[in-house]
Amino acid sequence: MNDYTFAYLDEQTKRMIRRAILKGVAIPGYQVPFASREMPMPYGWGTGGVQVTAACLTPEDVLKVIDQGADDTTNAVSIRKFFQRTAGVAVTEATVEASLIQTRHRIPEAPLTEAQILVYQVPIPEPLRFLEPREVETRRMHALEDYGLMHVKLYEDIARHGEIATAYAYPVKVEGRYVMDPSPIPKFDNPKLSDSPALQLFGAGREQRIYALPPYTRVVSLDFDDHPFVASKADHACDLCGAGDTYLDEVIIDDAGGRMFVCSDTDHCGSRRRAGHVGRLGVPGKEVA
């Protein structure tokens, strides 16, 4: 892989992406068009996040890659390996050790710090897309701060279901201005978007958009006074580490409908178990490396 430059992308491309990132940081929540490149992995597999990561990485960085909260899911493994090969950076599974974390669908449970960058992979960056398919229209709506359609949609949800029937990719408003898609994270993670000490960057490769939340940006999940936003999760504790405050995966464990609930954030779960926490089905000590 020596034929490629550091982190794969050529320097001109990285500069172009950094400019888009800077513009995104300057206008929090605004979707900045950028000339997304074809990457050696498919569109939809995180090419936007990969390009943002490539543009931010320095040789001193420690990289963590997660998908569904886990470091060992196949696509997380694949992306981590890509940067090990093309950038030779150190990698880690520990959230606290990482200086740059690329994620798909989750925000780590451990609080982030000012020394960290969180890069999200974004499939559809436009929060209004499923209400209005035309980009020309949605850009106009953002420009005019015309978000009535979104409020009508949320209201119709309440009328039909008694609550806002959006469980992930729950729309947020950034610093009272732009409505933003937080990527398909579960709405449980939405509160972590706001006032985060870390820089949060969002890359959508196929849709050619980058947007950003600078540190300590106010991010509010859309709701109504009489139907306030609730960050929901499965009503269980983790069966491995016993945590009652983490987002859980539901795992079917037998043919009789038996289930267990485990932390989706594998690093968080593992460090809790190493610290001696044991859940309903956990085995103390066994997971200790």
Place this chain on the structure above:
Amino acid sequence: MYVAVKGGERAIENAHAWLAEERRGDRAVPELTVAQIREQMALAVNRVMAEGSLYDPDLAALAIKQARGDLIEAIFLIRAYRTTLPRLGASRPVDTAAMACIRRISATFKDAPGGQVLGPTFDYTHRLLDFALMAECDVPPAPEASATPGPVPHITGFLNRDGLIQTEAAGEATPPDLTREPLELPASRPLRLQALARGDEGFLLGLAYSTQRGYARNHAFVGELRIGTVAVEVDIPELGFAIEVAEIELTECETVNQFAGSKTEPPQFTRGYGLVFGQTERKAISMALVDRALRWRELGEDFLGAAAQDEEFVLSHADNIQATGFLEHIKLPHYVDFQSELELVRRIRAEAELAQAQPEAAE
């Protein structure tokens, strides 16, 4: 008891090894060479070059071999390689009027200067399986005639002389490049043509066909279809003149379409244009029809709500590498989002059941 999706790294490595073995197939059968693919699967090579946006028959053949004949996968390999290449310069516009044609037909005139040349076409073959090809058999050389000297002028040029077809003014502006700048809408015609030239052949074929069947119908004649090689010239600043750096094969299609005229303009024919790498005439004709359908605004026609007229729809969905990536990404784990939906549906169902059980409490 708990078996999570562990060991992703080893699973990936083993999957790759298996894939390589499957690609090779039965080892008792001789391995395909890249040269064989380049020479004997030339139309597949052409499609990969066209939609991969890289003119290199050897690399396209390699990509086809590596992709086990999956042409979209091969196009993807070429695109991912292309994006790493430096831009050394831009060529002068190629002169298709000076093309050395191997095929040149017009459906609008029985004959024209330069003549009709069928060339190597499937058009009048009977689609009967040639079982002789099951065995290796030598093909006798095709009869040859000496090349007709002299230029082969564009057919539409004859119409142009009489003012019967709309003149396309040459622009001085550098055409935009959607591989270097994000696609912004509305797009100019050069940008649309670039997107169409890279677009998926099947998608464009379907759209073009829909215009023929009445979705924004604009009856198209193939004014001219030509295939052949053109010289690629690059201006060398140190020399002060252009030198020829390559010869490439192209397919060019110009359609002649009706135009009813308006209050300000008398009736006149209009054009659709297709230009594609290699011998790729289905794609070139499709491109010309879709190009013409997308020109409704500049030609003062009505928007009929047809897909082929809808610039944002066409340009957003023509790229098969974007499409296949996003389509296939739903294979990736989505269990975090699914879990949140599961909880939502359970909660709403529980509330509904509660309301049914206690009807008086519902209101």
